[in-house]
Amino acid sequence: MNLDDLPIRDDLRGLSPYGAPQIDVPVRLNTNENPYGPSASLVTGLAEAVRHGAAGLNRYPDRDALALREDLAAYLGHGLTAERVWAANGSNEVIQQILQAFGGPGRCAMGFEPSYSMHSIIAGGASTEWIPALREEDFGIDPDKAVAVIAEHRPDVVFLTSPNNPTGTALDPAVIARIVEAAPGMVVVDEAYFEFARTGTPSALTLLPDNPRLIVTRTMSKAFAMAGTRLGYLAAHPAVIEALLLVRLPYHLSTLTQAAARVALTHRDELLGTVDMLRQERDATVEWLRDLGLKVADSDANFVLFGVFADRHAVWAELLDRGVLIREVGPPGWLRVSIGTAEEMAAFRAALEGIL
Ligand code: PMP
Numbered sequence: 171m172n173l174d175d176l177p178i179r180d181d182l183r184g185l186s187p188y189g190a191p192q193i194d195v196p197v198r199l200n201t202n203e204n205p206y207g208p209s210a211s212l213v214t215g216l217a218e219a220v221r222h223g224a225a226g227l228n229r230y231p232d233r234d235a236l237a238l239r240e241d242l243a244a245y246l247g248h249g250l251t252a253e254r255v256w257a258a259n260g261s262n263e264v265i266q267q268i269l270q271a272f273g274g275p276g277r278c279a280m281g282f283e284p285s286y287s288m289h290s291i292i293a294g295g296a297s298t299e300w301i302p303a304l305r306e307e308d309f310g311i312d313p314d315k316a317v318a319v320i321a322e323h324r325p326d327v328v329f330l331t332s333p334n335n336p337t338g339t340a341l342d343p344a345v346i347a348r349i350v351e352a353a354p355g356m357v358v359v360d361e362a363y364f365e366f367a368r369t370g371t372p373s374a375l376t377l378l379p380d381n382p383r384l385i386v387t388r389t390m391s392k393a394f395a396m397a398g399t400r401l402g403y404l405a406a407h408p409a410v411i412e413a414l415l416l417v418r419l420p421y422h423l424s425t426l427t428q429a430a431a432r433v434a435l436t437h438r439d440e441l442l443g444t445v446d447m448l449r450q451e452r453d454a455t456v457e458w459l460r461d462l463g464l465k466v467a468d469s470d471a472n473f474v475l476f477g478v479f480a481d482r483h484a485v486w487a488e489l490l491d492r493g494v495l496i497r498e499v500g501p502p503g504w505l506r507v508s509i510g511t512a513e514e515m516a517a518f519r520a521a522l523e524g525i526l
Contacts (some may be wrong), residue, residue, distance in 0.1 A: 181294065188291050196493040197510065197517045202335065202363070202473050204395035205510040206444045212437045219429040231425040234415075238428045241435045242403050246388070248375045253408045257431070258422060261362055261389040261402030266292050268385060268404075270417035272327050272356045273298030280325035282311050284500050286335045286360065293327075301325055309337035309467055313345045317352040326355040332374065333363040336500040338469025343372050350381045356410075358385045362402075363471035365393030365445050366452070371470060375405055382407040390434060392472060393448075395441050401431040448472050452509045458519060462526065465504075477504035485525060492521035 174183070190201050208216065232238075239252040246255070258264045269292055273279050278299035281289045290300040303319045306312055311330070320328065328349060332341040341359075350357045359374035374386045385406040391397040401423075434441060452469055459466045459476045467475040479485050482505050486498045494517055497506040507518060 181297070188288060190497060191495070193490070193495055195490065195495045197514045198495050199508040199510050199514060199518060200495045200497040200506075201397075202392060202471070202508045203397045204392060204441075204444060204448070204472070205514060206395055208395065208437075209440055212433070212440060215433045215437065216430055219433045220426055223425045223429040227425060229425075230421045231423060231428055233421050235423045235428050238423070238432055239403075241432050243405075245435055245438060246375060246405055248373075248378065248405075250375070250378075250405050253411065254378075255403060255405050256411050256414055257401060257403040258418070259400040259402070259427065260391060261360065261387045261404075262288055262292065263400075263422070264387050264402045264404050265289065265358070265360070266296065267414045267417050268356065268358055268387075269293055269296035269298050269327065271413040277326040278323060279327040279329065280320070280323060281329040281331075282316070284309070284334075284337060285329070285331045286362075287499075289329045289331075289360070298327070305334075305337070305339075309334065309339040311341060311345055311349075313348045316345070316349050320349065320352045320354075324354050328353045328355070328357045329360060330357065330374075331360040331362075333361075333367055333470035335363065335471065336473065336497070336504075336506045337467045337475050338363075338471040338473060339467065340367050340371050340470035343374060343377055346374050346384075347377055347381075350377065350384050353383070356383050356385060357381075358387060360387050362387070362389045363392055364388060365442060366449060366472045367470040368449070378405060378407070382409065385410060390431060393442055393445050394434060394438075395444065396431070396434050399427060399430045399434065401427060401434075448509050451512065451515055455507070455509060455515060462522075473506050473508045475500050475504050475506045477501075479503050479505065485522075488525045489518075489521050492524065494518050494521045 239255045243250040243252050243255045273296050275297045278301050279293045280301040282305050283302045293300045301323050385404050387404045390401040455474050456466050464476050465478050482503050499506050
């Protein structure tokens, strides 16, 4: 018997699971993680918190993760409080809950592509029709065109990713504000990479007070260097959180996850201390790739999209042969490299030079 013999949903037939290849190579620059692991003192703090939590593991966790939400609100600032913040196992789960509450059968969601493909995949899993709108040649969003395409399709949920994955493009809050005004339903600004944005880039959080249909999502997987913890969160109007409570599974965030995330937040200075270094390495990478004569997208994230290759798969595979794993993603001919340590980037440059 195989998968096709099962009475699986028709819309899932023939699909393959999403996921970047997990290949054990010396230089992994393919999933936009922070390359710096926790310090010894943070590991000790995490271990203590886990030990403390372990003593109570016969009981369910705090179902509403209130203490963690208070800590996240304090980290975000902008006058936010726990009642305006929600958390789940990675921002992917946050997005899934949003689509369960505001999408669903007979409803549709829209995103501006190229962008993070999990938005459309999670929409599919939530039986929500996906409407792909397009970004401009420079990977920005033209507000007039966005307003027109929204008026045409009247999506229940609009996704805006800023900085965008895989292009690195940040959106002007004025563009976001126009889209929120035009959208008949919810607008989700996915700010997974916000902490890497160039200095002075405002967050969509600044728009929250005037826009109860706006949701801003964040994650501890990227700048916060805690991808293994699986902790994503959002800020929105308290009524939005009430809607998400209707679809979340009870006790979805384990005691250990909540404890680890709270310890990480108390060590935020250490964790976010690598962001400046990664930004500099990113800007140097953009410049180096441009000096090679390649096309390179401006980046406000911890990765760089570059091309355009007649056979991008061949370049990707040759890099892999040299022990450097990057990502084959984005428009045809482009490749994406996550920013690693100085040594990892030197290995990437040496490998790419050898190929070109
Ligand atoms: N949003 C964007 C734009 C991403 O690139 C990613 C991870 N690649 C996520 C959300 C999900 O991250 P996580 O579930 O680890 O929080």
